Amino acid sequence: MPVFSRDDDGLVSFGLTEKAARSTTDPLVESAWFVNSLDDDAERRLAAVVRTAAGG
Numbered sequence: 001m002p003v004f005s006r007d008d009d010g011l012v013s014f015g016l017t018e019k020a021a022r023s024t025t026d027p028l029v030e031s032a033w034f035v036n037s038l039d040d041d042a043e044r045r046l047a048a049v050v051r052t053a054a055g056g
Helices: 040-053
Strands: 003-008 011-016 032-035
Touching: 003 040, 011 040, 032 040
Parallel strands: none
Antiparallel strands: 003 011, 011 032
16 A cells, blocks of 8 residues: 555654655655544545555
8 A cells, every 4th residue: 555644642644655656747745744633624635645646
């Protein structure tokens, strides 16, 4: 799987592994995020990141 999540003392991080499909044209590529809360908007955004990372 090209994504990971981690829980360190209640602080959740979500990120992309080196196997993730990512932009090859942008010199600055997002690769990790801290998740403070998971509302509908954040869930949609994370789902989009996972779809893109999986190449779809």
